[in-house]
Amino acid sequence: MNKTILVSNDDGVHSDGILRLAKVLKKLGDVFIVAPDRERSAASHSLTLHRPLRVEKVGHNIYSVDGTPTDCINLAINGILPERPDIVVSGINKGGNLGDDVTYSGTVSAAMEGTLMGIPSIAVSLVGHDNFDFKYAARFASKLVKYVISHNLPKDTLLNVNVPGLNNSEIKSYRITKLGKRVYGDAIVEKTDPRGKKYYWVGGNNMKWTGGKDSDFEAIANGYISITPIHLDLTNYSALKEIHSWKF
Amino acid sequence: MNKTILVSNDDGVHSDGILRLAKVLKKLGDVFIVAPDRERSAASHSLTLHRPLRVEKVGHNIYSVDGTPTDCINLAINGILPERPDIVVSGINKGGNLGDDVTYSGTVSAAMEGTLMGIPSIAVSLVGHDNFDFKYAARFASKLVKYVISHNLPKDTLLNVNVPGLNNSEIKSYRITKLGKRVYGDAIVEKTDPRGKKYYWVGGNNMKWTGGKDSDFEAIANGYISITPIHLDLTNYSALKEIHSWKF
Numbered sequence: 001m002n003k004t005i006l007v008s009n010d011d012g013v014h015s016d017g018i019l020r021l022a023k024v025l026k027k028l029g030d031v032f033i034v035a036p037d038r039e040r041s042a043a044s045h046s047l048t049l050h051r052p053l054r055v056e057k058v059g060h061n062i063y064s065v066d067g068t069p070t071d072c073i074n075l076a077i078n079g080i081l082p083e084r085p086d087i088v089v090s091g092i093n094k095g096g097n098l099g100d101d102v103t104y105s106g107t108v109s110a111a112m113e114g115t116l117m118g119i120p121s122i123a124v125s126l127v128g129h130d131n132f133d134f135k136y137a138a139r140f141a142s143k144l145v146k147y148v149i150s151h152n153l154p155k156d157t158l159l160n161v162n163v164p165g166l167n168n169s170e171i172k173s174y175r176i177t178k179l180g181k182r183v184y185g186d187a188i189v190e191k192t193d194p195r196g197k198k199y200y201w202v203g204g205n206n207m208k209w210t211g212g213k214d215s216d217f218e219a220i221a222n223g224y225i226s227i228t229p230i231h232l233d234l235t236n237y238s239a240l241k242e243i244h245s246w247k248f
Numbered sequence: 249m250n251k252t253i254l255v256s257n258d259d260g261v262h263s264d265g266i267l268r269l270a271k272v273l274k275k276l277g278d279v280f281i282v283a284p285d286r287e288r289s290a291a292s293h294s295l296t297l298h299r300p301l302r303v304e305k306v307g308h309n310i311y312s313v314d315g316t317p318t319d320c321i322n323l324a325i326n327g328i329l330p331e332r333p334d335i336v337v338s339g340i341n342k343g344g345n346l347g348d349d350v351t352y353s354g355t356v357s358a359a360m361e362g363t364l365m366g367i368p369s370i371a372v373s374l375v376g377h378d379n380f381d382f383k384y385a386a387r388f389a390s391k392l393v394k395y396v397i398s399h400n401l402p403k404d405t406l407l408n409v410n411v412p413g414l415n416n417s418e419i420k421s422y423r424i425t426k427l428g429k430r431v432y433g434d435a436i437v438e439k440t441d442p443r444g445k446k447y448y449w450v451g452g453n454n455m456k457w458t459g460g461k462d463s464d465f466e467a468i469a470n471g472y473i474s475i476t477p478i479h480l481d482l483t484n485y486s487a488l489k490e491i492h493s494w495k496f
Contacts, residue, residue, distance in 0.1 A: 044294035044318075045351045050287075052439065052447040067450075070292075070352075075448055078436040100364055102482060103293045104318075109351075116348055147496035154487040176491050178483040188326040191300065199300040200323055202315075229491055231484035234350060235426040239402040239477040243424050248395035 003029030003149055006085035006114070008072045009093060010040045010106025013064040017092035020134040021124065024142040025089065028149065032085070033062040034076035036069060036106075041095075043068045043106035045113070055080065069110035077117055087149055088114030089141065091124030092134050096162050098127075098216045099180040099209055102230060111158040115232050120148050121158045127220050128165025136171060137163040140225060156232040164220050174225035180211025180218065251277030251397055254333035254362070256320045257341060258288045258354025261312045265340035268382040269372065272390040273337065276397065278309070280333070282324035284354075285312040289343075293318050293357035303328065317358035325365055335397055336362030337389065339372030340382050344410050346375075346464045347428040347457055350478060359406040363480050368396050369406045375468050376413025384419060385411040388473060404480040412468050422473035428459025428466065 005025050009018045013035040025031045036043075037056070048067040053075060056064045063080055065072045073088060090110035097105040107123045114121030124141045126132055140163060153159065160179075164171055189201040209217040219226035253273050257266045261283040273279045284291075285304070296315040301323060304312040311328055313320045321336060338358035345353040355371050362369030372389045374380055388411060401407065408427075412419055437449040457465040467474035 039298075042295040042297050044292035044357070046292035046294050047290040047352050047450050049290050049450055052449050054445075054447055071450060074450060075436055079438060079448060100480070103357075103360060103364075103480070104295050109292070112351060116351075143496055147494065151494070154484060154490060157484045157487050159491075176488055178485065178488070179481055187322055190327060197302075199302055200327060201300050202295050202297055202319060202322060227491065229484040229487040230482045231487070232348070232351070232482075233427055234478045234480075234482065236402060236405045236477040236479035237426065239405050239479070240424055240426065242402060243407075243475065243477055246395065246399070248391055 003086045004081065004083055005029045005031045006076050006081060006088045007031055007033045008035045008069055008090050008110040010036065010043055010069045011094055012036050012038045013058060013062065016132065017094055017126065017134050020138045021089060021092050021141060024138045025145060028142065028146055031061060032076065032081055034065060034072045034080055036072060037064040037066050040068050040106045042104045044104050045070050045109035047071060069106040070113045073110050073113035085119055087145060088119050088121040089124065089145055092137050092141065093125035094132050095125065095129065096127035096220065097123065097125040097160060098162055098220065099182045099211065101182065102160055102179065108160055112232060115156060115158045120153045122148060122161060123158065124161045126163050126165055136168045154229060157229050160228045160230050162216060162220055162226045164223055164225065166223060170223055171225065172223045174227055175219040177216040177219050177226045177228045178214055179228055180209050180215030183208040183210060251334045252329065252331055253277045253279045254324050254329065254336045255279055255281045256283045256317055256338050256358040258284060258291055258317045259342055260284050260286045261306060261310065264380065265342055265374065265382050268386045269337060269340050269389060272386045273393060276390065276394055280324065280329055281310040282313060282320045282328055284317060284320060285314050288316050288354045290352045291316040291354035292352050293360055295319060317354040318361045321358050321361035333367055335393060336367050336369040337372065337393055340385050340389065341373035342380050343373065344375035344468065345371065345373040345408065346410055346468065347430045347459065349430065350408055350427065356408055360480060363404060363406045368401045370396060370409060371406065372409045374411050374413055384416045402477060405477050408476045408478050410464060410468055410474045412471055412473065414471060418471055419473065420471045422475055423467040425464040425467050425474045425476045426462055427476055428457045428463030431456040431458060
């Protein structure tokens with residue numbers, strides 16, 4: 001039977017990364033793109049509750065939504081698609097989603113929403129700042145998607161894939177990794193406007209990280225594709241016992 | 249030494265829940281409120297990157313930010329507060345944040361941001377839909393905050409606290425819980441506008457859940473306060489080995 005593949009992202013429905021991804025996935029099944037009408041980076045797992053959403057059909061099996069990546073997956077599965085998809089693939093994001101950044105990432109949150117709805121889901125990001133060449137990442141994603149469709153994923157778990165922004169010949173296969181941790185520097189930049197009033201930009205340049213040899217950061221730094229299994233049950237089971245003993 | 253307490257929320261700087269919380273916490277230290285200028289529910293862990301942020305001082309140690317809860321914590325710690333806070337307390341939210349909903353919650357995300365910055369953090373929500381009486385929840389939060397300030401929290405872990413929306417006399421102490429799982433029904437409501445065009449609302453009425461006797465939902469249903477330790481390392485460690493054996 002033909003497979004149904006739902007593709008979304010947070011860079012918007014017209015971005016190169018999603019079109020390249022959809023193109024390679026067409027060899028595996030019926031591909032539907034349901035994605036934000038514009039860039040929604042760092043939208044995280046937010047839902048639009050305070051206003052209704054509009055959907056525009058902008059091409060064959062391509063839908064544009066004026067909401068977040070999470071809204072897109074939700075709408076796609078509950079309204080737009082003719083049947084439940086076999087897999088959700090989010091990306092290919094322009095820029096990495098490593099370590100703590102997954103909690104902010106719109107790309108990863110689309111895969112989270114798919115996972116919450118019980119559908120195997122994968123987020124794919126291409127590390128770098130410019131000159132994105134999605135070809136290699138798309139080919140790798142397609143191999144992984146084919147595997148996951150036939151083997152499924154562990155319960156409540158998505159795959160977060162990051163591809164190094166290198167030439168094909170420099171990329172060294174893949175590693176299964178854990179999330180590293182960003183080391184925060186000065187994350188706020190203070191400025192003064194022409195009328196003398198202060199304003200603030202979030203995010204400076206802090207590329208330091210920790211996490212050790214088996215972390216996603218380390219894999220990317222060494223030219224490997226990183227695949228991290230992300231769990232949606234955020235309960236800290238090992239802390240339950242300790243907290244049980246509290247008296248307050 | 250006097251403690252510094254940072255308070256935020258996603259219902260906005262002027263909401264009853266945050267003012268009631270700040271009031272009781274003043275007995276424990278210097279309280280700073282840094283919160284969104286308006287409601288930011290379901291903002292999740294999103295950051296504002298595409299425009300600068302403005303901060304308005306709206307009272308003694310009270311600051312209003314035109315951004316998300318995550319922006320507020322980030323700005324407070326990196327710019328507004330005179331020193332690093334000893335604890336971050338987010339809430340008291342109008343409405344519960346249980347099970348999977350923590351991944352969407354602005355209230356919980358403020359506590360996530362505090363945790364990412366290495367500061368013990370607690371999210372507090374009052375379950376219900378209207379007639380919120382924050383008094384009991386605030387008193388309980390204050391006891392818990394006092395305990396956490398002197399005992400600290402497990403690494404990379406925040407506490408997600410939900411208080412049942414009952415009269416004081418009906419609330420039965422607290423339980424340490426794990427996150428339950430919402431069972432999704434029809435989460436999209438389709439409507440037609442006066443010009444015949446369709447539009448969609450996210451979220452219907454689906455109050456079903458699973459998770460068993462030790463879940464947060466079960467505690468609330470039985471009249472107990474629920475305290476869940478939430479881990480910020482989303483890596484599914486138990487899945488690493490399985491995925492290592494994949495060949496694709």
